[in-house]
Amino acid sequence: RKEVEQDPGPFNVPEGATVAFNCTYSNSASQSFFWYRQDCRKEPKLLMSVYSSGNEDGRFTAQLNRASQYISLLIRDSKLSDSATYLCVVNSAGRRALTFGSGTRLQVQP
Amino acid sequence: SAVISQKPSRDICQRGTSLTIQCQVDSQVTMMFWYRQQPGQSLTLIATANQGSEATYESGFVIDKFPISRPNLTFSTLTVSNMSPEDSSIYLCSVETGSGGANVLTFGAGSRLTVL
Numbered sequence: 625r626k627e628v629e630q631d632p633g634p635f636n637v638p639e640g641a642t643v644a645f646n647c648t649y650s651n652s653a654s655q656s657f658f659w660y661r662q663d664c665r666k667e668p669k670l671l672m673s674v675y676s677s678g679n680e681d682g683r684f685t686a687q688l689n690r691a692s693q694y695i696s697l698l699i700r701d702s703k704l705s706d707s708a709t710y711l712c713v714v715n716s717a718g719r720r721a722l723t724f725g726s727g728t729r730l731q732v733q734p
Numbered sequence: 735s736a737v738i739s740q741k742p743s744r745d746i747c748q749r750g751t752s753l754t755i756q757c758q759v760d761s762q763v764t765m766m767f768w769y770r771q772q773p774g775q776s777l778t779l780i781a782t783a784n785q786g787s788e789a790t791y792e793s794g795f796v797i798d799k800f801p802i803s804r805p806n807l808t809f810s811t812l813t814v815s816n817m818s819p820e821d822s823s824i825y826l827c828s829v830e831t832g833s834g835g836a837n838v839l840t841f842g843a844g845s846r847l848t849v850l
Binding site: 656658666667668669670673711715721722723724725726727 | 767775776777778779782792826837838839840841842843844
């Protein structure tokens with residue numbers, strides 16, 4: 625089983641739609657969680673950290689469910705510029721290294 | 735956040751040769767991380783480069799194949815040795831930019847390597 629698993633998609637949604645991605649992680653001792661965004665042929669960039677209480681940044685909401693070991697990302701009012709691959713990232717317990725999921729591709733269509 | 739310069743940005747290499755990728759950071763950092771992203775895949779950590787000590791390699795990666803240098807707190811190199819087509823990938827260096835335990839990573843733009 626992969627340490628971090630994501631649905632690869634693609635998710636094709638119209639502009640203005642709400643879309644949600646889930647990610648599951650296998651190591652219950654993981655402590656830090658993030659969503660990164662990667663545009664085509666570019667490096668990944670931090671979208672947002674995921675806190676235990678859940679957090680929101682504009683149109684983006686991240687949730688963490690430790691009991692079920694999953695993380696979610698909700699994007700409201702999708703824009704064309706949201707088209708990208710969204711990477712779920714988990715801190716490997718006891719290590720400084722981060723483990724990346726394989727990513728979920730989002731395509732927002734006009 | 736840190737600004738990372740990586741070079742080369744891309745290269746096409748012949749089988750059996752070696753290529754060294756350079757990573758320069760605009761501030762001093764304790765650890766630098768080297769990742770690989772194969773076509774259509776996510777990022778896999780190759781090794782952690784520590785200044786003043788040997789790099790720490792992840793399972794499946796060895797120093798003979800991916801020697802790393804870390805001469806100071808702002809610079810590191812990764813060499814891909816005796817390349818084969820399976821080494822065709824994007825290689826990214828990264829540094830932590832979070833404070834305390836919040837280990838947020840900033841990446842360089844990557845080095846896209848094609849081995850013929």
